[in-house]
Amino acid sequence: MNHKLAIDLPGLALKNPVMPASGCFGFGREYSQYYDLSRLGAVIMKAATGTKRLGNPTPRVAETASGMLNAIGLQNPGVDEIIRTEVPFLASYDTNIIANVAGSTIEEYVYVAKQFNNSTDVDALELNISCPNVKEGGIQFGTDAEMAARITDKVKQVSQKPVFVKLSPNVTDIVTMAKAVEAAGADGLSMINTLTGMQIHLPSRKPLLANQTGGLSGPAIKPIAIRMIYEVKQHVSIPIIGMGGIQTAEDVLEFLLAGASAVAVGTANFQNPLVCVEIIDQLPKVLKSYGFKSVNEAIGKGILYDKSNLSCP
Amino acid sequence: MKKVRLMHVSKITPIATDTIELVLNNAEVAQLAIPGQFLHIAVPGHTLRRPISIANVNGDTVTILFKTIGSGTKALASINEGDVLDVLGPNGNGFPIDTIKPSIVLLIGGGIGVPPLYYLAKTLKRKGCQVISVLGFQTKDYVFYEKQFKAIGKTYIVTDDGSYGHKGLVTDVLDDITEPFETYFSCGPLPMLKAVRDYLSVTPGYLSLEERMGCGIGACYACVIPTNDKNGYKKICQQGPVFKSEVVKL
Numbered sequence: 001m002n003h004k005l006a007i008d009l010p011g012l013a014l015k016n017p018v019m020p021a022s023g024c025f026g027f028g029r030e031y032s033q034y035y036d037l038s039r040l041g042a043v044i045m046k047a048a049t050g051t052k053r054l055g056n057p058t059p060r061v062a063e064t065a066s067g068m069l070n071a072i073g074l075q076n077p078g079v080d081e082i083i084r085t086e087v088p089f090l091a092s093y094d095t096n097i098i099a100n101v102a103g104s105t106i107e108e109y110v111y112v113a114k115q116f117n118n119s120t121d122v123d124a125l126e127l128n129i130s131c132p133n134v135k136e137g138g139i140q141f142g143t144d145a146e147m148a149a150r151i152t153d154k155v156k157q158v159s160q161k162p163v164f165v166k167l168s169p170n171v172t173d174i175v176t177m178a179k180a181v182e183a184a185g186a187d188g189l190s191m192i193n194t195l196t197g198m199q200i201h202l203p204s205r206k207p208l209l210a211n212q213t214g215g216l217s218g219p220a221i222k223p224i225a226i227r228m229i230y231e232v233k234q235h236v237s238i239p240i241i242g243m244g245g246i247q248t249a250e251d252v253l254e255f256l257l258a259g260a261s262a263v264a265v266g267t268a269n270f271q272n273p274l275v276c277v278e279i280i281d282q283l284p285k286v287l288k289s290y291g292f293k294s295v296n297e298a299i300g301k302g303i304l305y306d307k308s309n310l311s312c313p
Numbered sequence: 314m315k316k317v318r319l320m321h322v323s324k325i326t327p328i329a330t331d332t333i334e335l336v337l338n339n340a341e342v343a344q345l346a347i348p349g350q351f352l353h354i355a356v357p358g359h360t361l362r363r364p365i366s367i368a369n370v371n372g373d374t375v376t377i378l379f380k381t382i383g384s385g386t387k388a389l390a391s392i393n394e395g396d397v398l399d400v401l402g403p404n405g406n407g408f409p410i411d412t413i414k415p416s417i418v419l420l421i422g423g424g425i426g427v428p429p430l431y432y433l434a435k436t437l438k439r440k441g442c443q444v445i446s447v448l449g450f451q452t453k454d455y456v457f458y459e460k461q462f463k464a465i466g467k468t469y470i471v472t473d474d475g476s477y478g479h480k481g482l483v484t485d486v487l488d489d490i491t492e493p494f495e496t497y498f499s500c501g502p503l504p505m506l507k508a509v510r511d512y513l514s515v516t517p518g519y520l521s522l523e524e525r526m527g528c529g530i531g532a533c534y535a536c537v538i539p540t541n542d543k544n545g546y547k548k549i550c551q552q553g554p555v556f557k558s559e560v561v562k563l
Contacts, residue, residue, distance in 0.1 A: 270361060
């Protein structure tokens with residue numbers, strides 16, 4: 001273990017700050033055929049709902065410039081089945097398990113959180129109030145500060161495990177959202193989820209995705225994630241798991257500088273199934289080459305320009 | 314452990330309108346590949362890999378065919394001989410070769426659904442099957458592999474506009490086939506697969522499906538197909554792309 005990479009988050013002692021992002025890694029089985037999942041700091045599981053969901057019609061993905069749109073629609077076998085069949089598989093690896101909690105109603109979120117809270121192998125919860133691809137729940141909870149706080153509070157009441165609230169970037173002021181969930185008891189933040197987008201197929205004049213719209217991910221959204229994490233970091237004291245277009249160890253350092261304490265890698269797994277371990281392998285060298293002795297040392301070390309000296313002619 | 318593999322481009326040939334044939338070199342992939350499986354190919358400058366079915370295996374080489382429709386396949390068509398492609402695969406479950414006894418079999422392909430049937434035809438013939446093929450294309454200019462299929466067995470070519478072979482749809486010539494085929498295999502556009510399945514409703518059949526894919530290994534749930542079993546869906550990349558005809562809801 002490389003102690004320079006280790007980082008402690010509420011309830012989580014991570015051997016390194018890199019984890020696959022929810023929804024881009026299933027429940028780990030497929031990627032376990034490419035490498036030992038014990039290499040990862042944690043695995044964030046695909047979102048769980050109270051009962052099985054079949055998701056949206058296809059096509060569910062479309063490529064964009066430097067990214068992609070997806071509208072899977074929270075397809076999953078339901079929380080109880082996940083706890084029965086998927087959590088034990090991941091628990092056989094020496095890594096942390098973060099369960100992504102979703103739903104259509106507050107009651108459903110609370111049920112899912114309760115079930116995961118009772119599963120001893122789950123280490124933390126990620127509260128998904130930012131999925132843009134379902135009709136009810138998801139993003140509607142994540143774009144209203146009062147709603148976001150309420151659901152955070154309800155879930156915190158049933159969970160002894162740390163709760164990271166995954167924020168939506170589809171808001172006017174992300175700082176307001178971050179402050180609201182922090183005040184409601186969130187132990188940390190995950191940011192950012194995807195940005196709602198749309199692509200139209202010229203020959204048919206129809207949206208490429210059957211769901212019409214989808215969530216934009218990949219390198220295209222990285223500057224937005226960096227900006228939002230930077231802004232939020234100035235106003236909250238809970239740790240941030242940063243995500244949005246990470247492809248390299250240099251990207252990880254950029255997220256750390258912006259204020260993230262750990263990172264999740266999503267879309268890049270589709271390009272390179274080995275990307276997470278390659279980033280972990282590269283990270284010590286990249287930290288060193290930019291003058292950092294550890295991950296911990298780099299968190300929030302991005303420096304702002306002094307705007308008082310800047311003026312337009 | 315599975316690997317990300319590198320495949321050298323040994324030959325690139327335009328073989329019909331908008332249709333490219335690539336011969337790729339990698340002994341391991343060639344050895345593993347079974348008919349119906351696909352390669353998930355990274356295209357420079359593109360976020361998502363492109364899933365392309367295996368059309369043939371010859372010694373250490375694997376042949377793929379694709380149509381240049383969008384920016385990804387156009388970029389793939391502009392690579393050069395000697396270049397290296399970054400590939401996952403062979404992925405997915407192919408046709409159930411081992412369960413097919415020497416018998417008369419019918420292959421029905423439409424457009425860019427034809428390529429995987431070629432490797433299948435070759436393999437089934439080697440197993441002692443009599444292979445009959447029905448291949449549909451838009452027009453004469455889109456026809457490919459006619460000679461190759463004819464070398465294996467009786468082959469019907471059908472074009473939408475009648476500019477070559479029979480005019481109409483692949484299902485229009487099925488009545489002409491008098492041989493008592495026991496199994497059919499089909500790959501092509503969804504409306505064609507539906508028509509074929511309806512037409513051959515009493516014959517055991519296997520369909521190879523395509524869909525826009527994300528990861529291509531079963532993790533992202535992008536390419537699912539509703540099914541008639543209790544699970545309600547299957548992942549095309551991982552549990553397919555070949556399915557028994559009655560399992561999937563088309």
